[in-house]
Structure formats: structure tokens, C-alpha cells
Amino acid sequence: MATRDVIVALDLGTTGNRAIAFAHDGSVVAQAYRTLTQHYPQPGWVEHDPVELCRTALDALTEVVGAVGAASVRAIGIANQRETSVVWDRATGKPLCNAIVWQDRRTAGMCEALSGARGFVKAKTGLFIDPYFSATKIRWVLDKTDPDHARAKSGALAFGTPDTWVLWNLTKGRAHSTDPSNASRTMLFDIAALSWDAELLDLFGIPQEILPEVRDSDALAGYTDTALFGHPIPIAGMLGDQQAALFGQRGWDSDTVKATYGTGIFILVNTGEAVVSSDKLVSTVAWKTRQGVRYALEGSLFMGGASVQWLEENLGIIAGPAETAEAALRAGSNDGVYFVPAFQGLGSPYWAPDARALLIGLTRKANRDTVIRAALESMAYQVRDVVEEFTRSMGRPVKTLRVDGGATHNDFLMQFQADMLGISVVRARATETTALGVAGMAGISCGFWDEASFAEVLGADRTFGPAGDPKTQDRLYAGWQEAVRRSLGWARVVQ
Numbered sequence: 001m002a003t004r005d006v007i008v009a010l011d012l013g014t015t016g017n018r019a020i021a022f023a024h025d026g027s028v029v030a031q032a033y034r035t036l037t038q039h040y041p042q043p044g045w046v047e048h049d050p051v052e053l054c055r056t057a058l059d060a061l062t063e064v065v066g067a068v069g070a071a072s073v074r075a076i077g078i079a080n081q082r083e084t085s086v087v088w089d090r091a092t093g094k095p096l097c098n099a100i101v102w103q104d105r106r107t108a109g110m111c112e113a114l115s116g117a118r119g120f121v122k123a124k125t126g127l128f129i130d131p132y133f134s135a136t137k138i139r140w141v142l143d144k145t146d147p148d149h150a151r152a153k154s155g156a157l158a159f160g161t162p163d164t165w166v167l168w169n170l171t172k173g174r175a176h177s178t179d180p181s182n183a184s185r186t187m188l189f190d191i192a193a194l195s196w197d198a199e200l201l202d203l204f205g206i207p208q209e210i211l212p213e214v215r216d217s218d219a220l221a222g223y224t225d226t227a228l229f230g231h232p233i234p235i236a237g238m239l240g241d242q243q244a245a246l247f248g249q250r251g252w253d254s255d256t257v258k259a260t261y262g263t264g265i266f267i268l269v270n271t272g273e274a275v276v277s278s279d280k281l282v283s284t285v286a287w288k289t290r291q292g293v294r295y296a297l298e299g300s301l302f303m304g305g306a307s308v309q310w311l312e313e314n315l316g317i318i319a320g321p322a323e324t325a326e327a328a329l330r331a332g333s334n335d336g337v338y339f340v341p342a343f344q345g346l347g348s349p350y351w352a353p354d355a356r357a358l359l360i361g362l363t364r365k366a367n368r369d370t371v372i373r374a375a376l377e378s379m380a381y382q383v384r385d386v387v388e389e390f391t392r393s394m395g396r397p398v399k400t401l402r403v404d405g406g407a408t409h410n411d412f413l414m415q416f417q418a419d420m421l422g423i424s425v426v427r428a429r430a431t432e433t434t435a436l437g438v439a440g441m442a443g444i445s446c447g448f449w450d451e452a453s454f455a456e457v458l459g460a461d462r463t464f465g466p467a468g469d470p471k472t473q474d475r476l477y478a479g480w481q482e483a484v485r486r487s488l489g490w491a492r493v494v495q
Contacts, residue, residue, distance in 0.1 A: 004072045006030075007443040008233075009435035010061055011241065012080035012162040014038075014101065014263040015309075017053070019060040020435045021068050024448065026457025032063035039098060044105040044344060047098035050086045053162060054169045061170075062228070070231035076170075076224070077237035077442030079244040079434050080163040082185045085137040087145070087210065088165070090158050093173060096145040099162070100137040103264075103302055103344045107136035108353040117203055124190045124197055126275060126283025128351050132300065134161065135187035135204040142206070155209040161185070163238050164212045167221055170235065175222030177213040180293070181243040184285040189214070191275060191285055194293065217243075217287040218445035237442030241434045242266040243286050246296065248437025249402045249428060250458050251286075252451070257390065257398050259383055260434065261407035264347075265304035267386045268296045269394070278393040280349035281386070287441070297393060299348035299386030303341035305407045307375045310343070317368050325412040328376050331369035334476070337361040338483035339374035345491075349389045350484065354491035360483050379407065380417040381480040387421055402426045402460075404433035411464075419468030420477065429459040 006021040006029050015038065020031040034056035039047040065073060083102035088095045100106070111129045114121075114136075118129050127133050138159055142149055151157050160168065164178045183189040183196070188206065190197040194214070201208050215221060217239055223232035239247065242260060246268045249258040254272035259265060268286070275283050275295050286294040303310075305321070312318050318327070338360055340346075345353035359371065383401075391397050400423060408414055408427050418425040430436045436458070443449040449457075 004068070005074050005448065006068050006072055007439045007448050008061070008064055008073050008076045009439040009442070010057060010076060010078045010166070011432065011435040011438070012053070012057055012078065012166060013241070014081050017057040017060050018432065018435060019064040020432055020439070021064050021073070022436065022439045026430070026436065030064045030067035032060040034060045042106070046101040046103045046344070048084065048101055050088070050095040050099045050165060053099060054166055057166050058169070058228075065229050065233070070229040070233060073233050074448045075234045075236035075442040075446040077239070077438035078163045078166060078235060079239050079241045079438035080161060080166070080182070082161055082182055082240040082242070083132055083134050083137070084162055085134045085141065085159065086162070086165045087138065087141045087157055087159050090156055090173070093169070096157070097141060100141065102132060104137065105131045105344050105353050107131040107140050108345070110136045110139065111353070114203070121187060121200070121203070124200060125187050126184065126191050127187050128282070129187070130351055131353055132347065133185055133187045135200070135206065138206050138210075139204055149205070149207055152207040152210050157210050158212070159210040160212055167235060167238070170224045170228065171222040172225040177215050177221055179217040179219070179238040180214055180285040180288040181217060181240040182238070183214045185240060191283065191295070194285075194288065216289055218289040218441055220445070234446065236445040237438055239287060239438045239441055242268055242298065243296070244437035244441070245404055245434045246270065246286060246437070247440055248430065248433040248458065249404065250455060251402070256402065257387070257400065258402045258404065261304050261379065261403065261405035263304060263306045265301040265379060265383060267299040267383060269390050269398070271295045271297055276393060278389060280351070280389050281393060282348070297390060299389065301382045301386070302344050302347045304379050305405070307339070307341040307378060308407070310341075311372060311375055318372065321406070321410070324372050324376055325410045327369040328373040328412045331373040334374050334377055335361070335363070335365060335370055336479065337366055337370050337374045338480055339371070339378045340483050340487045341375070341378055342487050346484070346487070348386050350488070352488050354489050355487045356490040358483060358487040358490070360486065376410065376413050377416060379413060380420045381477060383417060384420050384477060398423060400424050400426060402428065404428040404430070414464045415467070418464040418466045420473050422466045422470055422473065424466070425464040427461045427464070429461045
């Protein structure tokens with residue numbers, strides 16, 4: 001194999017799209033990033049322009065392919081932000097409206113009306129009936145743009161999460177597919193049968209004709225249109241972003257736990273071939289390959305790095321995330337101040353769409369540094385919420401947490417996380433673990449790597465061991481739990 005050969009990962013994120021070319025030793029040969037505009041048309045609503053989403057993804061991909069040469073790209077892998085929903089016209093390729101982003105809460109009322117089916121939906125999908133997932137987003141779009149669903153039933157419309165939407169455009173409409181890790185986030189997919197489910201489709205009122213084909217995570221999804229790069233490139237791996245990060249953290253074995261600190265925070269534990277049920281956590285498909293299917297338990301936190309973004313963009317008290325560690329250390333302690341970042345409600349383990357953000361415990365001593373520290377600490381408290389649920393659901397403690405994502409560069413946060421959990425926190429060597437994970441899936445699929453050689457490119461950057469007093473950490477965590485309790489139901493109070 002020529003040393004110039006690369007695998008390109010296309011990571012479709014919430015705030016931007018990134019393309020990275022990886023060499024066989026895991027080194028980054030080229031990369032490009034394009035930001036993605038966030039639209040907030042109403043409180044609790046979050047949208048993306050699908051045309052911009054696709055254009056920025058293609059721009060990043062084009063820059064990287066241009067840098068390495070199309071003939072050098074063995075395959076492309078696509079990871080994406082999962083539950084974000086796009087519906088488009090098959091004939092024209094035009095979206096019916098803006099994409100509804102995973103953070104969006106506009107369908108909370110629709111979900112509440114379906115509350116009687118919670119047990120049925122959880123048993124089949126592993127998910128809670130919540131606006132986070134795709135089904136009610138799809139229904140909302142159809143009700144607004146195709147009221148009698150006639151076009152949807154005729155097959156004139158197509159639905160996809162960002163992976164499917166971008167795949168459709170890269171292949172010029174020749175491929176309309178997704179993989180089980182993404183399909184399992186829709187509330188329409190039976191995770192045991194590994195297929196779209198007629199009863200779920202009927203419950204949510206969604207015609208199957210709009211849904212993509214579900215193919216294995218390591219299947220050949222299609223080829224890029226020759227006109228794009230002058231050379232067709234195989235698209236040989238597709239994964240939801242969090243499943244990709246688990247794969248990139250060597251999460252192939254049962255009990256491996258990873259947390260990705262991105263816009264939100266997502267914690268997954270590989271449960272192997274077994275679907276482990278939890279009344280507070282999501283059961284999901286980790287991936288399905290030619291070797292078989294793997295499942296995971298997941299905790300989904302809506303506000304991770306987005307809390308720091310809020311400090312910067314909405315409050316204007318920081319110029320960027322790099323300032324936060326020093327400010328938190330300068331504060332010395334939280335002085336009883338807690339920040340519950342429930343801007344779009346709370347995800348795991350509360351599943352409370354009517355919770356709202358709360359900053360509590362302020363005194364005249366509180367200042368900018370106190371608020372910054374409270375925002376950072378909120379991430380660690382939320383992760384502890386989920387890790388404790390892992391322990392209860394699996395009947396055994398979590399021994400190590402493997403972490404990745406932008407916020408993990410904050411040493412204060414990582415040390416506080418280790419102290420709060422009382423276990424080691426291992427930071428990944430790879431900065432972009434999601435991209436590396438889906439590159440691994442595509443690379444193994446096309447023979448660029450085997451599992452052993454891919455494992456060699458993965459590794460740890462630093463391990464943070466717990467150093468805090470457990471009683472102090474428990475007291476701080478008890479304060480967090482009380483702050484969360486006070487945030488619950490606030491959206492109903494102010495209606």
C-alpha cells in the first residue's frame with residue numbers, strides 16, 4: 001500500500017462540519033473545517049439550513065480531497081449529529097424546510113400526548129418518547145408541509161439525518177441510506193429486529209416510503225459522483241457521532257465507557273450483544289458490521305461545551321473557552337453557586353423537557369469567575385448523574401472513564417471530573433476521536449486497516465486520577481441534585 005493512501009472522515013457536527021484525512025499510522029495528513037449557522041426562530045427551537053449544511057460539508061471535503069488527491073483516498077467515512085432531521089423532495093433535491101436539530105424542543109407537546117405509549121416505545125426502540133429523537137420532528141415537518149401526507153405516501157419525499165442527506169448529495173441522489181446506529185435514534189427502529197417497525201410508524205403517523213434503507217455500518221453506501229472530484233470515491237463507513245467516538249476509543253469490548261464533551265456530552269458503555277434496559281438511560285445500537293451487532297447504554301446531555309459557548313456569546317464574560325480553566329482555579333470553589341444548563345430541558349437521566357436553566361446560590365461575593373466555575377462544574381455533575389445510572393443498570397461499578405472532545409483540553413475540568421467520580425479519567429491522544437472512529441470503520445471495511453493495526457493508532461494522552469476528598473465531592477454533588485430539582489417544571493410555571 002502506498003504511503004500516500006488515506007482514509008477521509010467527514011464529521012457532520014452541530015456547530016460545524018469537518019473533514020480529516022488520516023494516514024495509515026493515524027496521523028492527520030490534511031483537514032478542513034466550516035462553521036454551520038445556528039438558527040433559533042423561537043424559544044426552544046433550533047434549526048440548520050440543510051443547503052448550508054451540505055455546502056459546508058462539501059467545501060470541507062473538497063479542500064481535503066484537493067490537498068491529498070482524489071486517487072489517494074481509499075474511502076470516506078461519515079459520522080453525524082444523529083437525530084437532526086431533514087425532509088426533502090426526491091425529484092428536486094430541495095428541502096421542505098430547515099432541518100430540525102437534535103436540541104430542538106418544539107414537539108414536547110406531541111410527545112406528551114403520546115405518553116401512554118412510553119413502555120411500548122422503550123421496549124422496541126430503547127428510547128424514551130422525547131423531542132430529542134427524530135420521529136416527532138419528522139411528523140411536525142410533514143404536518144406543516146404535506147398535511148395529508150399524500151406526497152410522503154407516494155414516495156415523493158425523503159427523510160434523513162445529516163449522514164443520509166449528505167450521502168444523497170454526494171452521490172447525486174443515487175444512495176438513500178443510513179446505518180443501524182443512526183436508525184436506532186429515530187423512535188421508528190426496532191433495535192432487536194434491526195428494522196423499521198410498522199407499529200411504530202403507525203403510532204407516529206409516518207409513511208415508511210420516506211425512510212432510508214438501513215445498511216450495515218461498514219457497508220459500501222455508494223460512490224461520490226464523478227463530477228465532484230473527477231474520480232469516484234467509495235463511502236464505506238457510516239456511524240452516529242457518539243458511536244463513532246466509542247469505536248475510536250477502542251470501545252469494542254463490553255464495559256468500555258467513553259464520554260465525548262462536545263456541544264452536548266454523550267456517555268456510552270458497550271454492552272456487547274445484549275440490549276441492557278434502563279428506565280433512565282437510552283439503549284441503542286453501537287454498530288452493526290459483518291462481524292455482528294453491538295449495543296450500548298447511553299446518557300445524553302444536551303448542554304456541555306454549549307454552556308461555555310453561552311458564556312461567551314450570550315453573556316460576553318469570556319472571549320473563548322481557553323480562559324475558563326484559569327478563571328475556575330482563580331475562583332477556588334463554587335461558593336455554593338450552581339448552574340443547571342437546562343436551556344432546552346434536561347436529558348439523561350431526568351428526561352425533563354420542561355426544565356429550564358438555573359443559576360442559584362449567588363451572593364455578593366459571587367463574580368465572573370464563580371459563574372464560569374459553576375458552568376464547568378455542571379458538566380462534571382451531569383456526567384456523574386449518568387455514570388451512577390450505568391452502575392445501577394449494569395450492577396457493577398464503572399472503573400475508568402475514557403474521554404474525548406474539545407472540553408477535555410481543560411485540565412481543571414478533567415481533574416474535577418475525576419474527583420467527582422472517584423475514578424480515573426483517561427484523555428484520548430486523538431483530538432478528533434469521532435472522526436478517527438468513523439475513519440476506522442471505513443478503513444477496516446475497505447482493507448486499509450485491520451482491527452489490530454487500527455488499534456495501534458489509538459492511545460491515551462493523559463490520565464487524571466481522583467485526588468479530592470470523597471465526602472466533599474458527595475456534598476457538592478448533593479447541592480447539584482437540589483439545584484436540578486428546583487429547575488424541573490419551570491417552563492410550565494412561566495407559561
